[in-house]
Structure formats: C-alpha cells, structure tokens
Amino acid sequence: MPHIAIIGSGPAGYYTAEAAQNKWGEDAHIDVFDRLPVPYGLIRAGVAPDHQSIKAVSRRYEKTALTDTVRFIGNISVGTDVSIGELHELYDALILATGAPNDRPLDLPGADCDNVIGSAAMVGWYNGHPEFAELDPDLSGRNAVVIGMGNVALDVARILSKGPTEFEGSDIVAHALAALADSSIETVTILGRRGPHQIMMTPKELGELMHLEQAIPKVDKRDLPPEDDDAILEPGLRKSVNQLRSFAAIPESIHGEKLRAIEFDFFASPKAIVGSDGVATAVEVERTRIEAGRAIGTGENYTIPADLVVSCIGYRTSPIDGVPYDARAGKFANSDGRILPGLYCVGWARRGPSGTIGTNKPDGYDVIDRVVEDIGSASRKQGGAGFDTLAAERNLEVVRFSDWKKIEDAELAAARDGAPREKFVDIERMIAATKD
Numbered sequence: 001m002p003h004i005a006i007i008g009s010g011p012a013g014y015y016t017a018e019a020a021q022n023k024w025g026e027d028a029h030i031d032v033f034d035r036l037p038v039p040y041g042l043i044r045a046g047v048a049p050d051h052q053s054i055k056a057v058s059r060r061y062e063k064t065a066l067t068d069t070v071r072f073i074g075n076i077s078v079g080t081d082v083s084i085g086e087l088h089e090l091y092d093a094l095i096l097a098t099g100a101p102n103d104r105p106l107d108l109p110g111a112d113c114d115n116v117i118g119s120a121a122m123v124g125w126y127n128g129h130p131e132f133a134e135l136d137p138d139l140s141g142r143n144a145v146v147i148g149m150g151n152v153a154l155d156v157a158r159i160l161s162k163g164p165t166e167f168e169g170s171d172i173v174a175h176a177l178a179a180l181a182d183s184s185i186e187t188v189t190i191l192g193r194r195g196p197h198q199i200m201m202t203p204k205e206l207g208e209l210m211h212l213e214q215a216i217p218k219v220d221k222r223d224l225p226p227e228d229d230d231a232i233l234e235p236g237l238r239k240s241v242n243q244l245r246s247f248a249a250i251p252e253s254i255h256g257e258k259l260r261a262i263e264f265d266f267f268a269s270p271k272a273i274v275g276s277d278g279v280a281t282a283v284e285v286e287r288t289r290i291e292a293g294r295a296i297g298t299g300e301n302y303t304i305p306a307d308l309v310v311s312c313i314g315y316r317t318s319p320i321d322g323v324p325y326d327a328r329a330g331k332f333a334n335s336d337g338r339i340l341p342g343l344y345c346v347g348w349a350r351r352g353p354s355g356t357i358g359t360n361k362p363d364g365y366d367v368i369d370r371v372v373e374d375i376g377s378a379s380r381k382q383g384g385a386g387f388d389t390l391a392a393e394r395n396l397e398v399v400r401f402s403d404w405k406k407i408e409d410a411e412l413a414a415a416r417d418g419a420p421r422e423k424f425v426d427i428e429r430m431i432a433a434t435k436d
C-alpha cells in the first residue's frame, strides 16, 4: 500500500485523509503533518468563534484521526524541520493541504500605518492563533473600516460589533474577549469597491447582523438597484441582496437605540490610508460606477474616518522551497491538483481561497483519485517509519494525536463558564500540556 503524507491538518487535509482511507482501507499509511501542535487549521483558527456549529465538523476529522491508518504529526514545519525533497524520498505521494494563511496585500499608500491589519492577523488574534496572539489591535477609537465585501469582512465586522454577553457559548480567546469588552468602536464601515449585486457575502451570515444586541446594519436605499434587477441574480446572491434591502428598510428610530452601527459603503474603492505620525486616521476612497461588472473610478474622492482598518480582501498560499508557485494567483502551480510527479495540492492551496468548508470534501476525494491513477497501490518507500528515524535524528518534538487530546483536555478544563474551551495561544503552553 502506498505511503501518503498530507501536509496540513485543516479541512482539506482531513477530507483527503478520509478519502485515502476509503480508497485503501485498513492497509493505508497516512501521515497528516501540521506546523502547529494542534490540528484542524481553519476550523480552529479561521472559522469565527461564535460559529460553533461550523466548528463542530472537527468531530468528523477526529473520527478519521483516531483510526490506526492515520497518524497526526504535529509541531513539524515542512520546509524548515524537514524539506519537501526529504518527504518525497519517504512517501509515495505528498499532498499539500496548507491552505492560504497569508493576506492578499493591501497595496495602498499608507497601508504600513499602525492599526492597519490584515484579516489573517485579525482573525488569528481573536481565534488564538499563536502567530497573532500578541497583535493587540488598538480598539480605543470610534471608527473601524473593514475593506472587502466577503464573509470574512462580515465575520470581522460582527466580532467588532458584539458586546461581551454576545460571546457566550463561543470559544473566543480571553485576550480578545477582554479587549473587545473595552472597545470604544461605534461605527464599523464595510467598504465595497463594487455594488450590492457584486457582494460575496452569503445570506445566512448577513442575516446574523439583524440579531445583534448592540449593533444594527445600515444600508443606504439609494445604493440599491431597482428590485426588478434582482431577477437576473443566482438565488443565493438574490437572497443576500434581499437582506441588504431589509437593512435599508430599518427605521431611523431603531438606529438610535443601538450603541453601534455597521454601515455598508458601496461603490467605494480604497485609494490610500491617511495617517498621522504613522497611525491610521482615515481611508481615502474613490466613488465608482459599475460597467460590465467592473468598478470604474469616477474621480470623486472622499475620506472615511478610521481609527482601525482591517483589510479582508482574500488570502494567498505560503510558498514552499522547491514547489512551483503561481505568484499571480497566490497558490501552488498545479493542473487539477497535480504539481509534479508524486506531489499534489488540495483545498485552498490548489484552487485559491473560495468556497465553504464542505467544498474541500470533493477536492480531497478528487486528489486521491489522481494519486491512484498515477501511482497505483504498491509502494517501495519507507513512509512514516523513515520519517520517525529522521525526526529522532534531528531531535524534533513531534506532537501525536494522543498528545493533542491532552492539550484539548487541558483547554476544556480551563474554559470559562459557558465557553466550550479556553484555547492555549502559545506553543510552549501547548507542548507543556502534552507532558501532563
């Protein structure tokens, strides 16, 4: 049976492991690597902490992880601790499921000002990703601007707008809960360079804005196209636009009752971050009009006050030495998941950052079909035993799934009242919990 290494233990990684297991049954040899000592990637560190029902999919991944055919190899950074070439020598197929953890850069003058943050950092901060736990965004100003009109922008706007009691039942980390409880933000402006018909937000997520305790969404009726024009939209987008219409119909009296507003600013393309002493104070935007779906600048500029700017404009896969990379698209160069003989990619690393968690399932099954076509079912490689020797020679501290369960137990035990867990946000503490 072939030896398979999957790099990345998020949804794409575990759906691929599940597919490999279905294909080869109990004889499969599947190692799932992660640079963190904890599994589940985007489920743990990307999905919003107040979306616990989405996070519950990790139980399915755990079922796969707990079988004898699949090993979790955590705390190992491929490209640093072990190279792609070395893993290639050991495994019949290497499948990169590394996601797209880096922000698409906000290429604007002033984007290097303090308090201009990418969504990877912001989301990582409130979700307790060790890389971003120290971010400490300054929430002492009244105005936040969120750039982009996708679901990540919605997540960020919603989290910035919630009061402490609205996080009950979530696993938002303590440092973010405390900072948000102290936040002075009153207005969150969501900035879209195109119009209501071009949003990437989904209806269910938009609908949540109607049920916030402290905040209310605001859409200017004049930005909405005539209702008849919605007929040409695909049904999901039509529902989303309907949500915007219901936001526009909220009476002014209700706005007055709320502490915070989430304002949608359409046809507004960001041109520069205005700063004072290197700290953001406003976003300069150019009014646009839409021609054939594209935003065309009108030459009319204005500024929006901004004490905090979060850019939610998409993500890019991290390049790995020795792996062909498509810099324009921000993902590995591949043809239907094939990169080079024996080297594959799946999920966001293959197709870019789009789709739901579930989109990764067919992706995982597809890539395993390709592996079978290419290498069949025989193996002459050493597989995991070879990796174990190499890890021992290098003194690498490998975290196994049973170790992760100890970390998880400690996180569950540390949970505040009503919360499912208190995530550990630094790697030393995670590793220490594996020794208990």
Ligand code: NAP
Binding pocket: 147, 148, 149, 150, 151, 152, 153, 155, 192, 193, 194, 198, 199, 200, 202, 205, 269, 270, 312, 313, 314, 315, 353, 354, 355, 356
């Ligand atoms: P996205 O859906 O691709 O949205 C990106 C947004 O950024 C678009 O509105 C885009 O506008 C805008 N944008 C891009 N470049 C820009 C620029 N230079 N200036 C101004 N605006 C710019 O990406 P995402 O929000 O990061 O989401 C990634 C994926 O994760 C999506 O599939 C999303 O649905 C999914 N997700 C799902 C959930 C959920 O289901 N609850 C939660 C979070 C994320 P244009 O359209 O004009 O380019």
